[in-house]
Amino acid sequence: MGKVVAWVVWVMLIVSQVSMGTSVVESEEGTRVLEGQTKTRNAYATMLYGGTPRDYEFYVAARVLLQSLASLKANADLVLIASASVPRPWLNILKKENVTVKVVEDIHNPYAKRRNFEKRFKHTLNKIYAWTLTEYERVVMLDVDNVFIRAPDELFQCGEFCAAFLNPCIFHSGLFVLKPSNETFNNMLEEIQREVPNPLDGADQGFLTSYFHDLLDRPLFHPPHLPFQQLTGLYRLPQGYQMDAALYYLNLKWNVPCGQNSVITFPSIPMLKPWYWWSYPTLPLGILWHDKRQATIGQKQLVTSQEKNNNSGRMNLRSAQSFHIPRCHPRVVKAMLVVSLSGCYILPFLVVPTTVHPLLGWGAFFFGSFSLLLSIAKAFKLPFIPVLVPWLTCIGMYFIMLWPYHSNGISRSLLMIAYACISSPCLWWCSKELFFSHNGKNDEELAATWAPLKSITPVEFTKLC
Known part of the structure; x- marks a missing residue:
């Protein structure tokens, strides 16, 4: 009899949690937003900001990135961290494509006053807003110049911070895994306001490198066998999660044995990003991005x-x-x-x-x-x-x-x-x-x-x- 009562109580708890999790709320703009259990535990996120001569190109690249993840059946939410300067019609289109849009104020970049600072990096510190996505257990933060070969959902099992090294000594901030935390975000904000040393570029790459300065000494990430097991601590990601396109051009084929080949990145000259029509056949891999675009948002x-x-x-x-x-x-x-x-x-x-x-x-x-x-x-x-x-x-x-x-x-x-x-x-x-x-x-x-x-x-x- 006691077992029956326990089963009844357990079923009632499950039903109550589901009913709470599937509540529907009306947003300020009248769009319906599902809360709680209707969302996944994790998210792929990218950011978009205005004020550069190439705003439209990066907007198109963000759409292709997020929709290519959707086409690969990624088991995670798609999130865009958008600056308030991004045109609202662009954000409305992204919302229609089932992207969760979070509008934020630009973080003041104290390094912008440097003589050799590149203006296109002025608002890249907005990337740390990813730590405010506390409704998720893990977030994979992305630059828009990534091309996904497969959906690497196993990254959500990584620790509090994980990134891949393209440079032997400096990890690449084009893709990293993080555990959201308001405490970490506030601490980062204080570090920026204090103008901690950022000798690299005065942007997100240099700041994150100095903040997680000991990542090179951390172990290499290997996905746990249990699908819901999550690691703790900091890890280096195998290069298969950030395959530099430059490695392809030497032999015109991939030879990345460490880690499953998952994501191609293009940290090259800005005018040779894969979305520009002249990048192919100048750089052969550019056609992959255009194929992704044709298969998702079209031309x-x-x-x-x-x-x-x-x-x-x-x-x-x-x-x-x-x-x-x-x-x-x-x-x-x-x-x-x-x-x-x-x-x-x-x-x-x-x-x-x-x-x-x-x-x-x-x-x-x-x-x-x-x-x-x-x-x-x-x-x-x-x-x-x-x-x-x-x-x-x-x-x-x-x-x-x-x-x-x-x-x-x-x-x-x-x-x-x-x-x-x-x-x-x-x-x-x-x-x-x-x-x-x-x-x-x-x-x-x-x-x-x-x-x-x-x-x-x-x-x-x-x-x-």
């Missing part, structure tokens, strides 16, 4: 903006063809020719949306530059072959980089160097044909290209030049 919005840019480009070409200037000194015309030919490559590069798929990006770039080159050749009455040979040379280099059968990164680089050496005489011939005179004949022809306006006197003509 629809950028295609629309691409069509708008193409339409405006056609309008500019029509206006350029009808543009005439008075006759100028041959040297002035040559300078204009140099600027015009350079602009044929620079303008399409600037017009193409930065995070469009590489195939669309390169296609639009080559088509736009080809159209502009034809217009310039027609306007200046230039021979077409010298004008188009550099364009064809660029296409040749593109296909060399795109060729998938390179044995390793060294042979790929050597082939690119050999192609550049072979192409250089052709480029020199083109420059001679376009810019250098033959007994003064080209100067006269180039100057005569721009017919003088009949109403302009020689004095006015001299003033214009």
